[in-house]
Amino acid sequence: MTDGASRRLLTTRRSVLCGGLGTVAASAIGMPMGAPAVHAAGRVVKISMQRSSVLFTVLKVRGTLAERLAPLGFEPSWHLFTSVIEPMNAGAVDIHADVADAVPIFTQSAGAPLTFYARERGAPSAEAIIVPADSPIRTVADLRGRTVGVSRGSGSHYVLAAALKRSGLSFADIKPAYLQAPEGAAAFEKGSIDAWSIWDPFLAFAEAKRPVRTVADGTGLTSYHRYYLVNDRFVAEHPEVVSAVYEALSEAGRWVKANPEAAVALLAPVWGDLPPAVVAAANARRSYTVEPVERAQLGEQQDIADVFLEAKLIPRRIDATDVKIFRPSTVKG
Structure with a gap:
């Protein structure tokens, strides 16, 4: 890494969560994250992230996803967003940040061309x-x-x-x-x-x-599943890439839970040098269990949509179960 790149990386890590999550992480249109990009030859797949995108952060910092995608002729390009709905609606990236259960209600209401390919099992106390x-x-x-x-x-x-x-x-x-x-x-x-x-x-x-x-x-109100979505066109053209991402996310989730101290050490500096106890508390409340999306399990999504309609947060009633779902090839059964 060049001296200039090192300075940019240090500045990014300090400014993103300056004062402990107290400043805006990135503009709403998204900026590439500060860590060095992979320079291996290959087609770029654009991946968005939020600060709560723990598993993508693990894959990025450890370089795991880059290794997994290289044989498929792709390399990841990471983009950090503070607000994810706008880039999801606009199709600004190929594979989107994991989002809370409420977010797909807004993107579906807006008619965004998105497909579900994974979810992180619920963690209502988070x-x-x-x-x-x-x-x-x-x-x-x-x-x-x-x-x-x-x-x-x-x-x-x-x-x-x-x-x-x-x-x-x-x-x-x-x-x-x-x-x-x-x-x-x-x-x-x-x-x-x-x-x-x-x-x-x-x-x-x-x-x-x-x-x-x-x-x-969230207890008694929502399970707080986090969903992973991909642009319709990208998953249609490159299902093998989405399947590889799914498998990598699953492995990252198992790694975080099996190695809590190592996970804290990895995440703390990325989150602005947060105290280890803070990171550990956040990790303890999340399940990090990645699983395929089943249409029969989307009933709670409809509950969210109905509450949002009643609160006039979306303009029309939607069928929250009427969404596109991709089943990764790595999933058995």
């Missing part, structure tokens, strides 16, 4: 609505009239909507502050929002930064 420990807010009902930070279109957006509905409230009863996760972290720390609906690793960092109280998490 999303939560939190308040400072000394806040008078103790229940979801106490959020009435309060300013609540949330990232529009995220899984935590659904957690907030569903929690409000369960308590007999709606978004009309609160003051929603639509903030991307890094912006929400800064607002919560400054006290400019009363509560924050958020997911890991931002949740784990907030818990480590100051004493907080969990008003509600």
